[in-house]
Amino acid sequence: MKHFRIDDMHLGFFVGDFEPTVFRTNAVEMAIKQIAKGTLDGGYYREIDTEIINVLSGEVECNGEHFQKGDILLFTQGEMISIFALEDSNVLISKLPGTKGDVKKAKWDDYNSFDAYYSSYLAKLKTLMKNGGIDDAPLINDTARHIDNSDISVVVQGYADDSTSYLLNSIRKYLPGSTIILSTWDYCEVSKLDYDTLVISDDPGAVPCEIWSNFDRGNNGNRQIVSTKSALNKVETKYVLKLRSDLVLLGDGFKDYLYLLAGRDNDHSVFSERIVIGELFSRHDFVYHRNGKEYDVPKPFHPSDWFAFGLTEDVKKLYGNVNIIPDNEIQYDKLVHQDYVEKYDYKYSWRYTTEQHILLEALKDKMPRDMFRDWTDWNEENIEYSRKIMLNNFVFLDMARSDILNMKYITASFANNGLRHPEKKLYIFEELKNGTF
Numbered sequence: 472m473k474h475f476r477i478d479d480m481h482l483g484f485f486v487g488d489f490e491p492t493v494f495r496t497n498a499v500e501m502a503i504k505q506i507a508k509g510t511l512d513g514g515y516y517r518e519i520d521t522e523i524i525n526v527l528s529g530e531v532e533c534n535g536e537h538f539q540k541g542d543i544l545l546f547t548q549g550e551m552i553s554i555f556a557l558e559d560s561n562v563l564i565s566k567l568p569g570t571k572g573d574v575k576k577a578k579w580d581d582y583n584s585f586d587a588y589y590s591s592y593l594a595k596l597k598t599l600m601k602n603g604g605i606d607d608a609p610l611i612n613d614t615a616r617h618i619d620n621s622d623i624s625v626v627v628q629g630y631a632d633d634s635t636s637y638l639l640n641s642i643r644k645y646l647p648g649s650t651i652i653l654s655t656w657d658y659c660e661v662s663k664l665d666y667d668t669l670v671i672s673d674d675p676g677a678v679p680c681e682i683w684s685n686f687d688r689g690n691n692g693n694r695q696i697v698s699t700k701s702a703l704n705k706v707e708t709k710y711v712l713k714l715r716s717d718l719v720l721l722g723d724g725f726k727d728y729l730y731l732l733a734g735r736d737n738d739h740s741v742f743s744e745r746i747v748i749g750e751l752f753s754r755h756d757f758v759y760h761r762n763g764k765e766y767d768v769p770k771p772f773h774p775s776d777w778f779a780f781g782l783t784e785d786v787k788k789l790y791g792n793v794n795i796i797p798d799n800e801i802q803y804d805k806l807v808h809q810d811y812v813e814k815y816d817y818k819y820s821w822r823y824t825t826e827q828h829i830l831l832e833a834l835k836d837k838m839p840r841d842m843f844r845d846w847t848d849w850n851e852e853n854i855e856y857s858r859k860i861m862l863n864n865f866v867f868l869d870m871a872r873s874d875i876l877n878m879k880y881i882t883a884s885f886a887n888n889g890l891r892h893p894e895k896k897l898y899i900f901e902e903l904k905n906g907t908f
Contacts, residue, residue: 478760487569500569506556509596510886513553514577520566522546529560582640593721596871615727620648624708628698629716631655639665641720654702672701678801692825693795703787712780722874725780728866739859742785749775750867751887761816768815769849771857773826792832808847
């Protein structure tokens, strides 16, 4: 007999032609997935395979119908798969014959169909949150200031193609009257895209980023820095919303939170006002599983860099002093705690993450010198200092509050909501709202 744990499997898949696996075969793929309440696992279809979903516990919605323990759903080739968890649920997924690369993103007839689909699930998530006692409306009604869209420039930065039109259409729909600045590269086809100002920069390229042996993607940190700074130089409005190009708006909720929170500590305040950013990828501790172990690695000075909304002077201050990450910090061999690479099974070769690199540049005139020399250099003092910096300079919003959907991490966008937070010790909005920091 051999013994395995589902926590050690990638995304819950435990049978199939991949590693790690309990039984390797190309005849079928099987997974047990935990779908947290309010989470959407969907918006895709199988091009070749048949997918079978057996509800083991909880309650889910699919195509407007509710299903519970014992229900089995069969999806044939080409059928849209959308599972929305009305309760914390467990499902057994089987797909036959286990074709590699078979999952495809949903095809949409037009932007309106796309918007209606995701907006409907966002509305369901907000209802679940409200029914769970999470409702910011009274606070917003008492405190939020009106921000006119004509005072907002929207910076869309990164790679652009026809799919970027959905983001640009969403800006026109939910922020009518705002100015769109598209910042991209000369090889991107933008002739059919709707924007007001186009900024073209030389592409600095992606750089290697190896964390684990199966992580072979390039890091686009330098691309973000270049395209963001180039676009911010064109902003003339009072406010700016900076968006990476693989996001989409489902509303304008983020506007309500800019002036919502008071009680800042001047000793730890860098900007004139807090900047509104996403909670997804804003980290304090990074919790992950590797080879049957749970690791908890502190991540000081790590605000999410997916979007930022605030006074233009503040967002420019966040990005204004940032230069591209130098080569000697990408292959960094002077880590304070080199042994952490093996101890935490976290083979990160950079001095800092991109998020840390950006914030630390903005802090260099305020932060004590040599407080945080690289990503391994954490202790009680700089972790607490980071916490105060983060809470005094940012408002961290989940998607249900910001109305900004991350198209790269759709499931995580829905899962990371006010009902629960997948990472431990995240900078959640409740901590600011309730004054518990």
